[in-house]
Amino acid sequence: GESVGLHLPTLSVQEGDNSIINCAYSNSASDYFIWYKQESGKGPQFIIDIRSNMDKRQGQRVTVLLNKTVKHLSLQIAATQPGDSAVYFCAENVYSGNTPLVFGKGTRLSVIA
Amino acid sequence: DSGVTQTPKHLITATGQRVTLRCSPRSGDLSVYWYQQSLDQGLQFLIQYYNGEERAKGNILERFSAQQFPDLHSELNLSSLELGDSALYFCASSGKGGGRETQYFGPGTRLLVL
Numbered sequence: 565g566e567s568v569g570l571h572l573p574t575l576s577v578q579e580g581d582n583s584i585i586n587c588a589y590s591n592s593a594s595d596y597f598i599w600y601k602q603e604s605g606k607g608p609q610f611i612i613d614i615r616s617n618m619d620k621r622q623g624q625r626v627t628v629l630l631n632k633t634v635k636h637l638s639l640q641i642a643a644t645q646p647g648d649s650a651v652y653f654c655a656e657n658v659y660s661g662n663t664p665l666v667f668g669k670g671t672r673l674s675v676i677a
Numbered sequence: 678d679s680g681v682t683q684t685p686k687h688l689i690t691a692t693g694q695r696v697t698l699r700c701s702p703r704s705g706d707l708s709v710y711w712y713q714q715s716l717d718q719g720l721q722f723l724i725q726y727y728n729g730e731e732r733a734k735g736n737i738l739e740r741f742s743a744q745q746f747p748d749l750h751s752e753l754n755l756s757s758l759e760l761g762d763s764a765l766y767f768c769a770s771s772g773k774g775g776g777r778e779t780q781y782f783g784p785g786t787r788l789l790v791l
Contacts, residue, residue, distance in 0.1 A: 598779060607679065607767050607782035608720070653719065664710055664733050665780060669719040 702770030
């Protein structure tokens with residue numbers, strides 16, 4: 565079945581450096597992808613999304629890259645800050661009107677001050 | 678603040694009991710989703726409602742049920758509770774479509790079954 569996974573379960577980054585969180589998906593029919601950030605004790609928070617007709621989308625300090633050829637998604641965080649410490653989930657969706665998001669297991673980002 | 682509200686924030690109960698979790702979606706959102714997040718687990722999709730009707734079902738146990746009311750708020754009912762049901766339960770909502778739009782999550786209900 566479809567699955568969304570992450571290459572690295574934990575990532576430690578020095579404050580001020582850039583972070584890259586990776587995600588692989590297996591369903592080539594997926595056409596919508598979202599990154600969520602979940603801080604301890606809180607619900608997942610939407611960060612950025614991308615549709616399959618794009619290969620890059622930028623937000624504030626974040627960039628999502630989509631490589632449909634190898635079914636790979638990444639989240640880049642520029643100038644990582646202590647407040648970026650959280651678990652990051654990627655999620656995919658196949659547009660059918662009835663299919664919910666499929667979430668990966670998450671990557672924990674730890675920012676070292 | 679996502680605009681999605683959930684009550685209660687914490688819930689402690691005993692095995693065999695029944696509890697009801699409540700969710701109010703963002704204003705105007707028609708879809709409500711329920712997820713379970715256990716320790717060291719990702720988000721497990723349970724069930725989706727759209728404008729009062731069940732739209733999609735995930736790994737939801739038969740002991741669990743949900744409904745969405747005319748005012749679009751939703752309730753998740755968990756019965757015959759077991760220790761393994763202890764988890765965070767999240768509600769999310771999205772816009773007019775059935776499954777494509779971005780989902781916005783509430784703060785969750787932390788359930789502890791003793």
